[in-house]
Amino acid sequence: MTGRDMRKRLFAGERLRALRQRAGLGQGAMAARLGISVSYLSQLENDDRPLTSAVLAALGRHHPRELDELEDDDGARRFSATRAALDDPLFAEAPLPPDMLARLVEQQPQFAERFVALHAAYRDSEERLQMMEEAMSSGVSDGGRLPWEEIRDWFHEAGNYVDLLDRRAESLAAAIGPGEPALIGRLRTAHGVGIDTGGDAIDAPLRALDRATRRLSLSPALPPESRRFMLAHQLVALEMEDAISAITESASLRSAESRRLLSIGLANYAAGALLMPYEAFRGAARSLRHDIDRLCRRFAVSFEQACHRLSTLQRPGARGIPFFFCRVDMAGNITKRHSATRLQFARFGGACPLWIVHEAVAIPDRILVQLAETPDGLRYVQMAKGLVKPSGSYARSPRRYAVALGCEVEHARDFIYADGIDIAAPGAATPIGISCRLCPRTDCDQRAFPPADRTIRIDPDRRDIVPYRVG
Structure with a gap:
């Protein structure tokens, strides 16, 4: 792959303009963010100039999760992945200039790919080692994980994103429309489920489905946004039963309790995706600069x-x-x-x-x-x-x-x-x-326990805020 070929594949003006507009930035603000002139940015957006390694590096710093939208070839994606790996504090003392990194990725693509894979394996092993050390220092073995701990780990390892359910929830939201009446109507017409909210017993459950009578009981004490979530949970649990079951059965879980908890967790995940459809919510979050109160009002959550x-x-x-x-x-x-x-x-x-x-x-x-x-x-x-x-x-x-x-x-x-x-x-x-x-901090006044991998020194003739020193 020649340098000329690589540059040709880095023309992405339309996508760069779309990224800027989604971020709610004018050309002046975007140019300042990237450290370039407005005229240069205009040339990039009109495909008069290619995206250079320096511009890609600046985009990676300020818009790392959107960078893959600009990259339509393996070389550009390889550059982005290598840059992200080199952002690890492990390499902070010897950063590579963008141009040097671009040459390395272009001339040694297999090395770059293996470096990225090695770094990912390193991060994974560090995280697992940390989990083991924490479990050992707390007297908990991996085999002693409780079901809800096992499910929390499952979602963590999945990246807290379940593509199949998320996309199906987004399609369902488009089909039925927003609002509580839409949820109730879909439950009634597609699943024959009616809604009861009349019970007021102090120990009544927040949500209960009677499968024999096809009645869904909701606690009248629920706030409106919680009631909508309960309706959404029940709807996706019925609409996506096959998908939730397939994911649950393929998970490596130790017990039936864990599998049932995962099913509930997946339905909760899909309910959130139904009330806050991916693209609409992501776009609103970006335009509102992740102002949560405004997002709550817009999506009634x-x-x-x-x-x-x-x-x-x-x-x-x-x-x-x-x-x-x-x-x-x-x-x-x-x-x-x-x-x-x-x-x-x-x-x-x-x-x-x-x-x-x-x-x-x-x-x-x-x-x-x-x-x-x-x-x-x-x-x-x-x-x-x-x-x-x-x-x-x-x-x-x-x-x-x-x-x-x-x-x-x-x-x-x-x-x-x-x-x-x-x-x-x-x-x-x-x-x-x-x-x-x-x-590992040795000078924290709020420390409740000494670090598990350090020795402590105790001086009976000296009393500090923490009654020992970390070795």
């Missing part, structure tokens, strides 16, 4: 539902910003978690106490923001909000928890919650870790 859906936008060729998402209860337990970023959550035990999500639990209905830095030097912008789910009765306590959503700082311009944060300031970031047992 809850704050948590919108946050969770943002973390699932991983469709090949049409990816959203890679987010991490989690839900934390009053005791600090992580009850939902997923990360499309390089940040990984603790699987056992508590999360880092410096994480803003813990403060958010105690302050409901207020959005908190934080710039955080992990031990590998990566910085993340995250928002957290405390939520209260009403119980419908004074006799039952409401559920209190918080959700957090965040991304790496390279996406800060597209994340409205980063506005007002100086992401480049040296001391602006809060130093966080995964959990105390895995955190």
